[in-house]
Every structure is written in structure tokens, then in C-alpha cells.
Amino acid sequence: MEAVPGAQAVSRALRVLRAVARTRSAGINLAQLVRDTSLNKPTVHRLVLALIAEGMVEQDPQSLRYFVGRECYVLGSIANERFGLGREAADAVARLARSSGDSAFFSIRSDVFAVCVLREDGDFPLKTHVLQPGTRHPLGVGAGSLAMLAAMDDAEVERCLLINDQQLKTAYSNFSVPMLRKEVALTRERGYSVNEGRVVRGSWGVAAAVRSPSGDVVGALSIAAVESRLQRDRQQEMGRQLQEEARHLEKHLAGAAAMRPEQKLKRIVRN
Known part of the structure; x- marks a missing residue:
């Protein structure tokens, strides 16, 4: 190039x-x-x-x-107007934090990375502080990031993994391309992703991807908690809740796109 x-x-x-x-x-x-x-x-x-x-x-x-x-x-406000994610995503995160008692997040895709943009804490006193707005990880690292990666087609998954391979080797010792391929397959089977403390020990997460009306991956909703609060049964419960909120957010995006046909949502601009 x-x-x-x-x-x-x-x-x-x-x-x-x-x-x-x-x-x-x-x-x-x-x-x-x-x-x-x-x-x-x-x-x-x-x-x-x-x-x-x-x-x-x-x-x-x-x-x-x-x-x-x-x-x-100013630029963020303009981007928010275009992608239609602002208030609806914030409301979804707030509902998840309130119902779960744990920390809830919305992350967006930025080419081969995932970036956390919203966080809301529930009322359970013991929290995990690993993920904050502005935190950026290669796709596949963390629950929300993995949910996004798994929602892409195989060719795009491989492109992302190829680009991020060296960074995974140097900065993320608990991750590898073969491991992430397996995690992508498991996430697709379940319909939601699970991170069992791979980023930081003891900090677990569950997430579901959000798509635009055109089918592109926009972002992911996720829940993070200490290990004892996200064992198998509760992973399934939170997974269902996250999927429901993701579908609700997708309906909002579809409605917003239908109202503004000249501005239909396309792939998130790659940074």
C-alpha cells in the first residue's frame, strides 16, 4: 500500500x-x-x-x-447523532447495572480494537475496576471485545487476529490466536461471550454483541463482576439479559435508520 x-x-x-x-x-x-x-x-x-x-x-x-x-x-456529539447510540445505549447500561448489581458497560468497535465508552456501577459493594471508559484492547481481549469478534464473519475474524497477533504475544500473555479462535467458536454456540479472568485474575465478564441494521458489528453490552458472582448459572442468566438488551438496542438503531434513510448506518469508521 x-x-x-x-x-x-x-x-x-x-x-x-x-x-x-x-x-x-x-x-x-x-x-x-x-x-x-x-x-x-x-x-x-x-x-x-x-x-x-x-x-x-x-x-x-x-x-x-x-x-x-x-x-x-463537539465531535463526539456529532458522531453520536450519526450512529444513534447515545441515550439508548446509556439506558441499556443503566438497566443492566441496576438489575445485576454489578458493573455494566458499552464498548464500540474501532477496526481491530474494542473501546469502552460507557460504564455504570450497580449497588453490589465489591466491584471490579479493570474496564473504564477509554480502555482499549485488541478484539477478543475481554468479554465485550470477544463478543464483537465472534459476531464477525470468519474472514474478518482472521484479519483482526492476524493484525493483532504480535500485540497479543507481547502484551497479553493469557491470549493467543489459536485460543481466541476456540473462544470465538464457543461464543457463537452460546450466543454470548464469557471472560473467566483472562485479562485480570478474579475479574470475570459476560457480553453480547450489538449490530447495526446493515449487519455490521457496532459494539457490545457487557457485565463484569468478581469471580464468585459469575459462575455458570449466573453466566447464563446474565447472558440472556445481555442478549435481550442487545436486541432492544438493535431495534432502536433500525428505527433510527428508517427515519433517516439518507444516513443509514454503515460500518463504524475505522480509526
Whole structure:
């Protein structure tokens, strides 16, 4: 493929922006950005200044920490209007958290990755804090991510696994391409995915994929809890609930697309 001029700079700028976004309201300092992006300090400083100039990042004048800027909110609002996921997805996550007592999530697909965008905690006092809005994993890593991968056709599954193979080997010791192929098959049989502590020991999850009206994988709804709360019987119970909420969200997406035929949902833009 022919190289696109400036593509590396854009890719690095997005890496910096994502690192800022992962910290949410805590913000991040320059030294942390350098560590999290694996870029050198002058490059990170230059890119973060460019992002500030465009309103994508803001710096607190007292703490000097960096935060997501207002322009990100504007772009997010526009994307939310296009994909029609906002309020309905938030309502689904809230219902799941309330009924289960555990932590509920909505994650979206970003090409070969899954990104958590919503989290709601239930009232059970013991929680797992592994997944937060902004957390990004290769497809297949974690319950929601695995549900998305399993919902794709075989050719797309293999493409994702091939691209992520090296990252799985270097950063996710409990995962491998052969193992994920088996997990995809099991997920398809059940209709929902199960993560039995493979990302972090003791943190288990169950998830169901959500599709757009065109059949593309949009995201996944998931529940995460400590191991003792997600044994086999409750996995099945939560799996059914998640599937019901996923189908409800899909009906909303279909209705929104029917009302706006010129803006029918297509594949999520690959980042």
C-alpha cells in the first residue's frame, strides 16, 4: 500500500489524544504521556501543543495536567447523532447495572480494537475496576471485545487476529490466536461471550454483541463482576439479559435508520 504523506504524524497525534482520554477527569502530565505513548518527550510535547491549538486537548494552568478538550465533545456529539447510540445505549447500561448489581458497560468497535465508552456501577459493594471508559484492547481481549469478534464473519475474524497477533504475544500473555479462535467458536454456540479472568485474575465478564441494521458489528453490552458472582448459572442468566438488551438496542438503531434513510448506518469508521 502506498504511504500517505503525514500519516505517521496523524497516527502519533491520535496516540497522544487517546492517552489523554484514558485518564478521564484525572488528567495526565507530560512524563506520563511519554511513558504511555512510547514516544520521545520532544515529539509528545510538539503533538500535545498542536492538539491544544485545535481544541482537542486542554491544559490546566495550575496542575499543568492535560485533559480532553471541548472540541472532542463537539465531535463526539456529532458522531453520536450519526450512529444513534447515545441515550439508548446509556439506558441499556443503566438497566443492566441496576438489575445485576454489578458493573455494566458499552464498548464500540474501532477496526481491530474494542473501546469502552460507557460504564455504570450497580449497588453490589465489591466491584471490579479493570474496564473504564477509554480502555482499549485488541478484539477478543475481554468479554465485550470477544463478543464483537465472534459476531464477525470468519474472514474478518482472521484479519483482526492476524493484525493483532504480535500485540497479543507481547502484551497479553493469557491470549493467543489459536485460543481466541476456540473462544470465538464457543461464543457463537452460546450466543454470548464469557471472560473467566483472562485479562485480570478474579475479574470475570459476560457480553453480547450489538449490530447495526446493515449487519455490521457496532459494539457490545457487557457485565463484569468478581469471580464468585459469575459462575455458570449466573453466566447464563446474565447472558440472556445481555442478549435481550442487545436486541432492544438493535431495534432502536433500525428505527433510527428508517427515519433517516439518507444516513443509514454503515460500518463504524475505522480509526
